[in-house]
Amino acid sequence: xxxxxxxxxRRNTVEVAKDLIGCRLVRRSxxxxxxxxxxxxxxxxxxxxxxxxxxxxxxxxxxIMFGEAGYLYVYFSYGMHNCMNIVTEGEGMPGAxxxxxxxxxxxxxxxxxxxxxxxxxLWMNGPGKLTQAFAIGLSxxxxxxxxxxxxxCYIAAGSSLPFQATPRIGISKGTELLWRFVAEAPVLxxx
DNA sequence: GCGAGGATTAACT
DNA sequence: GTTAATCCTCGCT
Numbered sequence: 001x002x003x004x005x006x007x008x009x010r011r012n013t014v015e016v017a018k019d020l021i022g023c024r025l026v027r028r029s030x031x032x033x034x035x036x037x038x039x040x041x042x043x044x045x046x047x048x049x050x051x052x053x054x055x056x057x058x059x060x061x062x063x064i065m066f067g068e069a070g071y072l073y074v075y076f077s078y079g080m081h082n083c084m085n086i087v088t089e090g091e092g093m094p095g096a097x098x099x100x101x102x103x104x105x106x107x108x109x110x111x112x113x114x115x116x117x118x119x120x121x122l123w124m125n126g127p128g129k130l131t132q133a134f135a136i137g138l139s140x141x142x143x144x145x146x147x148x149x150x151x152x153c154y155i156a157a158g159s160s161l162p163f164q165a166t167p168r169i170g171i172s173k174g175t176e177l178l179w180r181f182v183a184e185a186p187v188l189x190x191x
Numbered sequence: 192g193c194g195a196g197g198a199t200t201a202a203c204t
Numbered sequence: 205g206t207t208a209a210t211c212c213t214c215g216c217t
Contacts, residue, residue: 042198044198051198052198053198075198076197077197077198077199078196078197078198078199078200079197079199080199080200081199081200083198083199085198098198100198118201122201126199126200127198127199128199128200129199129200168198169198169199170197170198170199171198
């Protein structure tokens with residue numbers, strides 16, 4: 001499990017979102033390193049993207065999106081869910097990739113404990129569920145995934161998967177952009 | 192201060 | 205297919 005470096009994230013957001021499909025999201029757990037293969041992402045790029053939190057300029061919440069790449073942007077949504085994004089682009093250019101779904105590989109007991117009473121197929125097949133399974137809360141906002149000394153959470157390279165591009169989910173503006181990327185080959189899900 | 196709405200989910204019918 | 209849950213953030217008064 002080799003941590004992806006900052007240069008991977010310091011690129012065009014849409015490219016990063018595509019390249020993240022098939023990569024692994026790694027999290028320290030009491031049982032060791034738990035990880036899952038990322039199968040769904042969305043790109044939110046620039047101040048011109050009407051669906052992005054960065055669209056109206058810098059606010060206390062979204063300022064991390066305007067900063068250095070490789071940091072986590074976590075926000076609270078719908079009164080009950082957290083969503084996790086990885087900051088992209090260079091400083092001053094806001095961008096982030098929303099992680100929407102993954103397939104658990106290692107640390108399944110821990111994931112299952114974080115998603116009680118939920119079958120494995122539904123552990124992390126949505127952005128809110130993903131953060132729940134990985135125990136990622138608002139306190140992770142601003143975490144540097146590219147810091148080699150930071151062991152809580154990082155992204156590791158994987159094998160590339162075929163994917164397709166679709167409109168992003170749950171937004172009302174910017175639907176003409178095909179900036180959601182989903183692994184198409186039904187990746188084998190655990191039972 | 193206050194009110195509206197949200198990059199959603201789960202449990203209904 | 206429909207809807208309640210639930211609270212942070214932002215923009216406006």
